[in-house]
Amino acid sequence: MLKLSYDFEQAILPGNTDLKANLLLRFGADLPQSPRRDLNLSLVIDRSGSMAGWPLHHALNAAESVVDQLEPTDTLSVVVYDDKVDTPVSPHAVDDKTALKTSIRQVRAGGITNLSGGWLKGCEYVQDNFDPQKINRVLLLTDGLANMGIRDPKVLTATAGQKAIEGVVTSTLGFGQRFNEDLLISMARAANGNFYFIQSIDEATEVFNIELASLRSVVGQDLVVTLELADGVSLVDTLSLAKVNPTDGGKTEITLGDLYEGEDRCLGLSLSLAAIPPGEFTVMTLHYSANTVQNGEVQQVTGSAEVVAKLGTVEEAAMAASSNIILELSHLMIARAKATALELAEQGKVQDAEQALQTLIQELEEKGLNEHFEIAEEIEQLKYFASRIAQRGLGNSGRKELRDQSYQTLTRNRKDLVGRGVEVGDEVSAMTVVNEVGSGIELQCFRQGGKLRIKALSDSYDAHKNVQFPRAIRAEGARYVVEGLELSKDGSFYRVQGKIVRLTKAGEVDNFATSYRSSPPKTGKASRGPASAADLPTTDVVGDGVLVQCVKAGSKLRARVVADNYEPDWNMRFPRSVREEGMLYVVDEIKVGPNGKSYIACGEIKRFVQPAVSS
Incomplete structure (x- = not known):
C-alpha cells in the first residue's frame, strides 16, 4: 500500500483569523521487499559536431557504465544521431556486455542535430519491446539545439506526453552549455521522466548512474493525488513542480509521477484558510493512486485520507513552529522564488526579479535559517543570482544553473541533485x-x-x-x-x-x-593548407574552434560546417589540398562569404582525432 504523512509549517495554526498555511505532504510505498524490475531501456546519444572530442568520449564512457550495470533480463538499445540516425545496438538482451560495449566504442562525431529523429527511434525501440512489468524508458542526451527534423518545442513536448500515455517515459540529459534547457525540462515533465544538467564533461557517468539507480528503485508509477478542499479553504499555490488540473466538482488533480524506494515524493501546498475557531479542523480529503508491483504484477493501489489541522490561540501557535518542516518548506519556497525571478527577468522586469530574491533572503535571515548550512548555501545562491540578474549578466550558464536548481528541488527529494553548479564568474x-x-x-x-x-x-x-x-x-x-x-x-x-x-x-x-x-584573437584571414591532410597538426579538442567535415557532393569534395547554429548546406572556401572524404577538421573561425550564402574558413586548420573510449 501507499503511505502518507503530512505536516503544517506550524503544528498549531492561529484560530479565528484569516491566514495562509503551508503544508508538506509526503508519499511513499509501504510494500514488502519486491524483486528488482527489469529495464527496457534505450540510450539516445547526440553525436553531432558540437559533441566532438571529450564530450562524446565521456558520453560513450557513461553509456558503457550503463551496460556494466544491466542484467541479462534487461533489454537495451543504443541510438546515436547527428543529421543521420544510426543504431549501434539494436534492442537486445544484455547477455554479451563486451560486444555491446565494443559497438558503443565505435561511435564517432558527425554533423548537426536531428534530435527528434534520434529520440523517436529510441521511443520506437522501447515501444516495440514494451512490457508492462518492466520499466520502459528512453534516456535522451544532447548538448545542442534541435535544428533538423521536428524543431517546434510544443510539438516535441506534446509528443513526449503522448508517448508517456502509451507507456514510454523519457528522461532528458542536457550536456554542456549549448542545449535548450526549456525544451528538455518540458519534455521530461510531459513524459513524467527526469531532467539532468551535466555541467562538466567528466560527470556524465555520475549523472547516468543517478538515473539508472532511480530506475532500479522505482516502486510505484503514475502517482496521482486529488484534493477535495473543505469549505473556507482554497489552494493558493503548489510549491512542488507537478501537473495540476482542476476537475469537476471543484476538486484538484495533481500528477506526481514515479515513486522511488527510500525517497519520499513530496508535495508542498500553500493554502488559504478562512477564520476557523480553535480545535481540530479537516482541511481536505486526499484521494491518491499509483501503479505498484505486488505479487510479481503491476497493480493499481488507491487510498484516501483526511488532512487535519490543529488551531489554537496566537500564543500557542507562536510556540508550535516545527524547525524541520520549516527547513523542508523553505527549500521549496526558495526553488519557486528562483523560477519566479527568472520568469520576471525574462519579461524585462529586472528590478522585480531582483527584489523577489532579496526579499526572500531577508525573510530567511530574519527567521535565523542561515544558521543551517544548506539554507545558508541557498542564501548564497540567491545573492549570486540576484546580483547577476540586476547586472543583466545571468548569461547562458547561469540560466541553466538557475533552472536546474529550481527543477531538482521542486521534483526530487535527493540532496545529491539540488544546489548543483560549477559556473565560474x-x-x-x-x-x-x-x-x-x-x-x-x-x-x-x-x-x-x-x-x-x-x-x-x-x-x-x-x-x-x-x-x-x-x-x-x-x-x-x-x-x-x-x-x-x-x-x-x-x-x-x-x-x-x-x-x-x-x-x-x-x-x-x-x-x-x-x-x-581569454581566447586567442581571431585573425579573420582565410585559411591556407599544407600539401596534404597528413601534414595538418592534430587535436582531440574542439574548444573555441568550429568543427568542419569533408563530404562528397556529387563528384566534388565539399567542406561543410557540422556545428550547431550554422547552415549545413552552404559551401565553404576551404583549402583543396587537405580535403579528404569523411575527415573532420577544427578551424579557428568561420566567416560568412561576400554573397551571404557561403562560408570562409579562417585561421589555423587542425585535423580532428576522436579520443579513444576507455576499454
Missing part, C-alpha cells in the same frame, strides 16, 4: 591575488557531486567542515586566503570573516587570470 579573475598565506587562513574550492564546496587547508581548522563562502567567487581548484573563520552556532560549519583574496604561490600558473583564460 568573472569575479574570480578580478580578485586581488597574493603569493603567500601569511597570517591568514588558506581555503580551497572543490567540486563534490556537482557542487562547489569550500574547505579549510590551514592547521587548527577542521578540513571536513564546509565553509560558508560567497558563491560569486567560487571556482573549482581555486585557493583563497581569508582573515578569519567563525563557527556556526551549532558548530557544523564555518563562516568567512574579513577580507577574501585569491592565492597563487610564486612560480605557479594563475589559471583564473583574465589574460590566461
Whole structure:
C-alpha cells in the first residue's frame, strides 16, 4: 500500500483569523521487499559536431557504465544521431556486455542535430519491446539545439506526453552549455521522466548512474493525488513542480509521477484558510493512486485520507513552529522564488526579479535559517543570482544553473541533485591575488557531486567542515586566503570573516587570470593548407574552434560546417589540398562569404582525432 504523512509549517495554526498555511505532504510505498524490475531501456546519444572530442568520449564512457550495470533480463538499445540516425545496438538482451560495449566504442562525431529523429527511434525501440512489468524508458542526451527534423518545442513536448500515455517515459540529459534547457525540462515533465544538467564533461557517468539507480528503485508509477478542499479553504499555490488540473466538482488533480524506494515524493501546498475557531479542523480529503508491483504484477493501489489541522490561540501557535518542516518548506519556497525571478527577468522586469530574491533572503535571515548550512548555501545562491540578474549578466550558464536548481528541488527529494553548479564568474579573475598565506587562513574550492564546496587547508581548522563562502567567487581548484573563520552556532560549519583574496604561490600558473583564460584573437584571414591532410597538426579538442567535415557532393569534395547554429548546406572556401572524404577538421573561425550564402574558413586548420573510449 501507499503511505502518507503530512505536516503544517506550524503544528498549531492561529484560530479565528484569516491566514495562509503551508503544508508538506509526503508519499511513499509501504510494500514488502519486491524483486528488482527489469529495464527496457534505450540510450539516445547526440553525436553531432558540437559533441566532438571529450564530450562524446565521456558520453560513450557513461553509456558503457550503463551496460556494466544491466542484467541479462534487461533489454537495451543504443541510438546515436547527428543529421543521420544510426543504431549501434539494436534492442537486445544484455547477455554479451563486451560486444555491446565494443559497438558503443565505435561511435564517432558527425554533423548537426536531428534530435527528434534520434529520440523517436529510441521511443520506437522501447515501444516495440514494451512490457508492462518492466520499466520502459528512453534516456535522451544532447548538448545542442534541435535544428533538423521536428524543431517546434510544443510539438516535441506534446509528443513526449503522448508517448508517456502509451507507456514510454523519457528522461532528458542536457550536456554542456549549448542545449535548450526549456525544451528538455518540458519534455521530461510531459513524459513524467527526469531532467539532468551535466555541467562538466567528466560527470556524465555520475549523472547516468543517478538515473539508472532511480530506475532500479522505482516502486510505484503514475502517482496521482486529488484534493477535495473543505469549505473556507482554497489552494493558493503548489510549491512542488507537478501537473495540476482542476476537475469537476471543484476538486484538484495533481500528477506526481514515479515513486522511488527510500525517497519520499513530496508535495508542498500553500493554502488559504478562512477564520476557523480553535480545535481540530479537516482541511481536505486526499484521494491518491499509483501503479505498484505486488505479487510479481503491476497493480493499481488507491487510498484516501483526511488532512487535519490543529488551531489554537496566537500564543500557542507562536510556540508550535516545527524547525524541520520549516527547513523542508523553505527549500521549496526558495526553488519557486528562483523560477519566479527568472520568469520576471525574462519579461524585462529586472528590478522585480531582483527584489523577489532579496526579499526572500531577508525573510530567511530574519527567521535565523542561515544558521543551517544548506539554507545558508541557498542564501548564497540567491545573492549570486540576484546580483547577476540586476547586472543583466545571468548569461547562458547561469540560466541553466538557475533552472536546474529550481527543477531538482521542486521534483526530487535527493540532496545529491539540488544546489548543483560549477559556473565560474568573472569575479574570480578580478580578485586581488597574493603569493603567500601569511597570517591568514588558506581555503580551497572543490567540486563534490556537482557542487562547489569550500574547505579549510590551514592547521587548527577542521578540513571536513564546509565553509560558508560567497558563491560569486567560487571556482573549482581555486585557493583563497581569508582573515578569519567563525563557527556556526551549532558548530557544523564555518563562516568567512574579513577580507577574501585569491592565492597563487610564486612560480605557479594563475589559471583564473583574465589574460590566461581569454581566447586567442581571431585573425579573420582565410585559411591556407599544407600539401596534404597528413601534414595538418592534430587535436582531440574542439574548444573555441568550429568543427568542419569533408563530404562528397556529387563528384566534388565539399567542406561543410557540422556545428550547431550554422547552415549545413552552404559551401565553404576551404583549402583543396587537405580535403579528404569523411575527415573532420577544427578551424579557428568561420566567416560568412561576400554573397551571404557561403562560408570562409579562417585561421589555423587542425585535423580532428576522436579520443579513444576507455576499454
